[in-house]
Amino acid sequence: MKITNQHTALNRELFGPGFEWGVSTAAFQIEGAHDIDGKGESVWDNFTARKGKILNADHALTACDFYNRYEEDIDLIKKLNIPNFRFSISWTRLLPNGTGEINQAGIDYYNRVIDYCLKQDVTPWVTIYHWDLPQVLEQKGGWANREVITWFSEFTTLCVKSFGDRVKHWMVMNEPVVFTGAGYFFGIHAPGRSGLRSFTSVIHHVVLSIVAGARILRELLPADAQIGTTFSCSQVEPLTDKPRDIAAAVRVDALINRLYIEPILGMGYPVKDLPALKGIQKYILPGDEENMHFDFDFIGVQNYTREIVKYSFFTPYVSARIIKAENRRVELTAMRWEVHPPSIYHMIKKFAAYPKIKNIIITENGSAFPDEVADGEVNDPKRLQYLQDYLAQVLKAKNEGCNVNGYFVWTLTDNFEWAEGYHPRFGLIHVDHNTQKRIVKMSGKWFAEFLKKEVKQEELTLEAKSKM
Numbered sequence: 001m002k003i004t005n006q007h008t009a010l011n012r013e014l015f016g017p018g019f020e021w022g023v024s025t026a027a028f029q030i031e032g033a034h035d036i037d038g039k040g041e042s043v044w045d046n047f048t049a050r051k052g053k054i055l056n057a058d059h060a061l062t063a064c065d066f067y068n069r070y071e072e073d074i075d076l077i078k079k080l081n082i083p084n085f086r087f088s089i090s091w092t093r094l095l096p097n098g099t100g101e102i103n104q105a106g107i108d109y110y111n112r113v114i115d116y117c118l119k120q121d122v123t124p125w126v127t128i129y130h131w132d133l134p135q136v137l138e139q140k141g142g143w144a145n146r147e148v149i150t151w152f153s154e155f156t157t158l159c160v161k162s163f164g165d166r167v168k169h170w171m172v173m174n175e176p177v178v179f180t181g182a183g184y185f186f187g188i189h190a191p192g193r194s195g196l197r198s199f200t201s202v203i204h205h206v207v208l209s210i211v212a213g214a215r216i217l218r219e220l221l222p223a224d225a226q227i228g229t230t231f232s233c234s235q236v237e238p239l240t241d242k243p244r245d246i247a248a249a250v251r252v253d254a255l256i257n258r259l260y261i262e263p264i265l266g267m268g269y270p271v272k273d274l275p276a277l278k279g280i281q282k283y284i285l286p287g288d289e290e291n292m293h294f295d296f297d298f299i300g301v302q303n304y305t306r307e308i309v310k311y312s313f314f315t316p317y318v319s320a321r322i323i324k325a326e327n328r329r330v331e332l333t334a335m336r337w338e339v340h341p342p343s344i345y346h347m348i349k350k351f352a353a354y355p356k357i358k359n360i361i362i363t364e365n366g367s368a369f370p371d372e373v374a375d376g377e378v379n380d381p382k383r384l385q386y387l388q389d390y391l392a393q394v395l396k397a398k399n400e401g402c403n404v405n406g407y408f409v410w411t412l413t414d415n416f417e418w419a420e421g422y423h424p425r426f427g428l429i430h431v432d433h434n435t436q437k438r439i440v441k442m443s444g445k446w447f448a449e450f451l452k453k454e455v456k457q458e459e460l461t462l463e464a465k466s467k468m
């Protein structure tokens with residue numbers, strides 16, 4: 001299989017020696033072993049068991065079987081020359097009941113994963129929370145219950161004390177606007193709740209929990225540890241230059257791009273641009289404003305696409321409607337998202353404009369396309385083109401002075417993609433979910449070649465002299 005580079009001038013060295021390269025995953029999407037070795041039930045275990053919630057009635061009982069195959073997959077990471085591996089910790093593996101009794105088997109498992117990463121010279125980057133709240137805590141109100149700040153702090157403390165001696169890169173939470181919006185406002189993700197009332201309280205409790213977790217990390221980790229958290233974002237543009245479409249785009253941008261980052265930077269909630277958030281004020285108690293912001297070492301930016309927005313009188317709260325990409329005659333991924341490489345450039349520029357953000361890492365970017373195995377190989381030219389085009393935009397932003405210093409592909413293996421089940425394939429590695437056989441795709445082979453460190457001419461000269 002011939003591997004091509006449409007951007008002939010694109011190479012690793014252009015990004016600089018300190019640029020971090022990696023691949024990202026999430027525990028629930030890859031591990032499987034849903035009730036093995038003392039693991040408790042999460043909201044996603046519960047949600048996937050409910051009829052009609054997941055495409056094709058798929059479930060994650062086995063997923064990619066990473067729980068049993070972690071050595072095989074970390075070996076593949078090493079083989080692909082990927083120096084950094086981002087994964088998350090399953091809350092219910094460590095604390096089956098959400099709080100209280102510790103499951104040592106869960107801690108032992110992640111110790112094995114971390115130790116094997118280090119053995120293979122792969123640097124672990126840990127996400128503490130990637131959407132898998134314990135079901136027993138959801139039954140107590142979940143993120144709508146202010147006590148969740150204490151619950152999450154206990155979980156974070158346990159993670160740091162268990163793994164902080166070896167893990168030097170930490171992310172507190174993954175994409176808060178997605179798990180709160182899809183899970184507590186639209187009801188299409190776990191735990192399946194909907195409505196503005198619970199959503200507003202959830203927003204505030206998540207902000208307080210992110211900061212509480214970050215402060216625990218800062219207090220307990222060595223001084224050289226890097227502490228971050230990640231945010232999903234999409235470039236938002238108005239359909240026309242009409243004032244009402246422009247205003248609609250501002251409201252949508254406030255909701256999906258600014259809702260969490262701005263309070264955490266000490267700027268408060270974007271209520272002025274999104275008046276529907278006014279109800280959040282009743283959840284802000286005395287002392288909260290001092291506990292809503294944190295000085296992160298890095299911010300994880302996660303971008304896949306852009307959204308086109310128009311004014312809509314009939315849409316509650318935001319008076320705006322997103323024009324579906326499939327109705328705009330643009331190139332689509334299997335998620336029906338528009339392929340629009342400049343979106344990542346614009347989002348880097350947007351986040352870099354915040355003066356308090358020191359460092360930006362692209363902690364997720366990737367694409368899902370239909371893949372077929374032919375003669376034992378997977379030719380995925382659209383994914384390869386996507387990665388090259390988006391990387392070129394990252395480089396453009398970096399060359400213009402933006403403080404972006406890392407790029408992680410979503411994702412390593414074709415996995416359980418939440419409500420979409422196994423239909424969308426995002427992986428650099430193809431997985432047959434019946435046999436668990438792994439096949440590195442053409443895009444994965446290209447990334448491995450891209451990341452291969454070239455032997456410098458001076459090193460060759462020194463080696464030759466040493467043999468004389």
